[in-house]
Each structure stands twice: as C-alpha cells, then as structure tokens.
Amino acid sequence: MIRRWKFGNHTFNHAHVANMSYEENLEDMKKCNELIEEITGEKVKYYRGAYGEYSNEVIIAAKDSGMQVIQWDVDTLDYTEKTVEEMCKRIKDKIRNGSIILMHNDTKYTASGLQQIIDQIHEEGYEIVSLEEMVYIDNYEINHEGRQCLKN
Numbered sequence: 001m002i003r004r005w006k007f008g009n010h011t012f013n014h015a016h017v018a019n020m021s022y023e024e025n026l027e028d029m030k031k032c033n034e035l036i037e038e039i040t041g042e043k044v045k046y047y048r049g050a051y052g053e054y055s056n057e058v059i060i061a062a063k064d065s066g067m068q069v070i071q072w073d074v075d076t077l078d079y080t081e082k083t084v085e086e087m088c089k090r091i092k093d094k095i096r097n098g099s100i101i102l103m104h105n106d107t108k109y110t111a112s113g114l115q116q117i118i119d120q121i122h123e124e125g126y127e128i129v130s131l132e133e134m135v136y137i138d139n140y141e142i143n144h145e146g147r148q149c150l151k152n
Contacts, residue, residue, distance in 0.1 A: 006132060007036050008046035009067060017049040017058045025061035033065065046070050046131060052102075054142070070135060072102035073147045076117075079104055084113030088120045095126060098134060098147065 011017060012032040017025055033044045047062040048070050062069045074094045076087040087109070091101060103110050103117075110117075121128060140148045 006045045006130070007040055007042055008048060008070070008131075009033055009036065009044050009062075009065075010048055011050045014050040016051060016053060018053040018055045020057070022057040022061050025058050026065065029061060029065045029067070033067075048072075068135065068137065069142065070100065070131060071142050071147070072100040073145050074099045074101045076101060076103050076110070078107040078110045081108045084109050084116050087113065088117060091117065091120065092124060095121065095124060097126075099126075100131075 009029055009032045012028045012035070015028065017028070020028070029047065036042070036044050044067060046069075047065070047067040049058055052071060054069060054071070059069050074091055076082060076090055078087055082090070087103075095101070101121075103114075105111065118128065136148050136150060139151050141151055143149050
C-alpha cells in the first residue's frame with residue numbers, strides 16, 4: 001500500500017507562539033507552510049505550536065491559514081533522555097483511545113527504541129493510525145489535557 005503522508009506545521013522558528021500576536025503567528029505559519037509546500041508539493045493540513053503552546057490568536061491564525069490545530073496528550077519526555085523502558089511506562093500509564101503521543105526524532109533513545117514502543121502500543125490493544133483517520137474536523141474543542149472533544 002502506498003500511503004501519502006500529510007505534513008504539519010510546527011512553526012518556522014520554534015518560537016513561543018502564545019506570546020505572539022495573531023499577525024506574528026499568521027506570518028510564521030505562512031513562512032513555514034510555503035517552505036513545506038515548496039519542498040513537498042503538499043498543502044499543509046495540521047498545526048501544532050512549539051512547546052505545545054496555543055492561545056486564541058494561535059488557533060484563529062491556524063484556522064485562517066487553512067490548518068487544523070492538533071495537540072498531544074501523552075508526552076514520552078524523550079527530550080529529557082528517558083530510557084526506552086521509561087518512555088514505554090509513560091505511554092502505558094497514559095494512553096487511551098484517540099491519544100496522540102509526543103516523541104522527537106533527535107533524542108537519545110527514541111529512534112533506537114521505536115520498534116519496542118510500537119510493539120508495546122500494539123500489545124496494549126491500540127492501533128496506530130494517521131491523524132486524518134482520528135481527528136475531528138468540525139464541532140470540536142481542545143480540552144485542558146490537549147485532547148479533542150466534540151462540542152455539546
């Protein structure tokens with residue numbers, strides 16, 4: 001099966017977006033989107049601010065840029081040099097249906113432990129799917145845990 005990946009904007013400069021104005025966020029998103037689209041030929045569909053930050057200005061700027069804001073709810077803390085075993089424990093203790101797990105590609109143990117992490121997720125009975133298969137597109141809000149919830 002050929003799977004076409006969708007790309008997400010994670011800011012151009014990894015700035016603290018919650019401290020930026022709507023206009024500053026919009027400009028940062030535009031620069032990042034243009035670069036991603038130039039390199040991949042794909043339109044950017046998702047946005048997650050650096051450090052998991054967001055504000056009303058960030059959310060509105062992302063929506064005005066044609067992107068859906070996403071957030072994680074399980075942080076492996078891999079950037080603190082957690083071992084694979086420690087990351088697996090954090091995931092096991094926190095994962096639930098619809099979880100988005102935060103991991104980084106430039107940390108000490110993540111790449112070497114990725115297969116073990118994936119195996120554990122499967123052993124817990126979860127399936128790994130793309131964002132498009134699991135996120136709400138309309139009528140949702142992001143709660144204090146970083147999870148999408150349908151609005152009542």
